[in-house]
Amino acid sequence: MHREIADGVYYVGVDDHHTKLFENLWALPHGVSYNSYLIIDEKVTLIETVKEPWAEEWLDNIREIIDPAKIDYIVLNHMEPDHTGALPHIAEIAKNATMIYTSKAAPMQKSFYDVDLEDKTVEDLEELSIGKRTLKFVHAPFLHWPETMVTYLVEDEIVFSCDAFGSFGALNGKHFDDEIDMRMIEKESRRYISAIITSYLRFVQRAIKKVKELGIGIKMIAPSHGPIYRKDPMWVINHYDQWSSDELDKHVTIVYGSMYGFNQRVALLLKKELIELGLEVRIHNLSYTEMSQVIVDSVRAGVLVVGTPTYDAHPFPRVWNFVNEVCGKRFPKRPIFLFGNYGWGGGGVRKLKAQLEDSRYEVMEPVLKVKARPTDEDKMQIKKLAKVIMGQLPN
Numbered sequence: 001m002h003r004e005i006a007d008g009v010y011y012v013g014v015d016d017h018h019t020k021l022f023e024n025l026w027a028l029p030h031g032v033s034y035n036s037y038l039i040i041d042e043k044v045t046l047i048e049t050v051k052e053p054w055a056e057e058w059l060d061n062i063r064e065i066i067d068p069a070k071i072d073y074i075v076l077n078h079m080e081p082d083h084t085g086a087l088p089h090i091a092e093i094a095k096n097a098t099m100i101y102t103s104k105a106a107p108m109q110k111s112f113y114d115v116d117l118e119d120k121t122v123e124d125l126e127e128l129s130i131g132k133r134t135l136k137f138v139h140a141p142f143l144h145w146p147e148t149m150v151t152y153l154v155e156d157e158i159v160f161s162c163d164a165f166g167s168f169g170a171l172n173g174k175h176f177d178d179e180i181d182m183r184m185i186e187k188e189s190r191r192y193i194s195a196i197i198t199s200y201l202r203f204v205q206r207a208i209k210k211v212k213e214l215g216i217g218i219k220m221i222a223p224s225h226g227p228i229y230r231k232d233p234m235w236v237i238n239h240y241d242q243w244s245s246d247e248l249d250k251h252v253t254i255v256y257g258s259m260y261g262f263n264q265r266v267a268l269l270l271k272k273e274l275i276e277l278g279l280e281v282r283i284h285n286l287s288y289t290e291m292s293q294v295i296v297d298s299v300r301a302g303v304l305v306v307g308t309p310t311y312d313a314h315p316f317p318r319v320w321n322f323v324n325e326v327c328g329k330r331f332p333k334r335p336i337f338l339f340g341n342y343g344w345g346g347g348g349v350r351k352l353k354a355q356l357e358d359s360r361y362e363v364m365e366p367v368l369k370v371k372a373r374p375t376d377e378d379k380m381q382i383k384k385l386a387k388v389i390m391g392q393l394p395n
């Protein structure tokens with residue numbers, strides 16, 4: 001199924017209801033779309049391909065409009081295989097097409113696929129006439145990879161933004177922001193940016209600034225995942241701006257693991273004390289909440305509290321996994337508190353502290369260590385800890 005989104009500009013992407021985990025990591029309860037666009041002018045231009053298993057469906061979408069052998073340009077904004085997996089399939093058909101990408105994308109293409117097509121590397125802000133229309137290429141490094149760019153269709157004022165401004169959630173024929181359930185998209189785009197782009201939030205800020213400075217008109221933002229914004233392109237720009245800004249939120253997030261409930265008792269006692277102090281608290285048991293949702297609720301927390309039982313002299317695996325995400329995704333710096341629960345020698349919380357400090361996070365005192373069931377003395381310490389946490393929240 002295709003859809004004309006502007007005069008001579010077509011959506012030819014596909015919905016994926018099959019992949020359970022995006023990047024084999026992140027849950028897709030509403031599926032995901034791989035968007036691809038076709039521009040018919042004197043030259044025929046394809047923007048992006050799709051993930052490899054959807055190649056046939058995607059080629060059929062193109063065939064509804066034009067013989068794919070007539071494609072002149074294949075714009076590859078980003079080399080990740082969710083956008084390029086089907087490249088070898090189109091390369092077999094559109095033998096005269098030229099791939100257009102940045103100089104950093106060229107060697108990636110070679111190592112991923114090595115297709116037998118002409119190519120053209122484009123500089124930042126370079127323009128290319130395709131007939132009545134012009135494409136302008138704007139380099140956008142680290143949105144999502146180093147080679148990434150954004151393509152602007154000058155006359156129609158459409159930004160093909162690839163991963164930037166994307167969202168999880170399949171489209172089901174509702175391609176535009178004024179057609180789709182935006183409550184679902186608000187949740188899914190936030191989960192998407194948190195799971196995929198948290199390591200590169202400052203590049204989101206840089207890209208938004210760059211686009212604002214270019215002063216170009218934007219009638220539509222057409223990303224490569226999720227809906228096309230035509231009613232309100234600023235909605236997604238403002239949300240991305242807010243979600244990637246340096247400013248932290250005023251809530252406390254407690255993230256913990258627990259095997260038999262002892263550590264959970266500490267977590268819940270701390271939650272109660274914080275609520276009684278009038279603070280907003282989010283809390284996640286890492287064995288139950290999917291990791292991308294935990295990241296959404298913790299990446300901007302003014303104070304982060306992590307609690308682990310000791311498991312074979314190490315942190316509980318799921319807690320350790322979360323702390324790996326904090327360090328790997330380069331969560332913005334903020335006070336981090338730790339609590340641990342143990343049966344005999346302990347050690348879990350010590351290893352978490354060492355890892356966080358190794359990544360230059362400040363682990364605040366006191367680090368609470370509770371031996372199984374919290375005693376009255378432990379409860380006093382938890383009450384005190386809540387007050388220290390309150391003092392660390394941004395105003």
Ligand SMILES: Cc1cc2nc3c(=O)[nH]c(=O)nc-3n(C[C@H](O)[C@H](O)[C@H](O)COP(=O)(O)O)c2cc1C
Pocket residue numbers: 257258259260261262263264309310311312313314341342343344345346347371372373
């Ligand atoms: C599989 C397993 C391994 C454990 N390994 C250790 C350990 O190496 N050192 C230690 O001090 N306690 C260890 N414990 C004890 C727990 O850390 C302790 O009982 C703690 O209170 C558990 O909290 P939880 O019920 O919230 O998981 C282990 C417990 C289990 C079930």
Ligand SMILES: [Fe+2]
Pocket residue numbers: 078080144145163
């Ligand atoms: Fe990507």
Ligand SMILES: [Fe+2]
Pocket residue numbers: 080082083162163224225
């Ligand atoms: Fe992507």
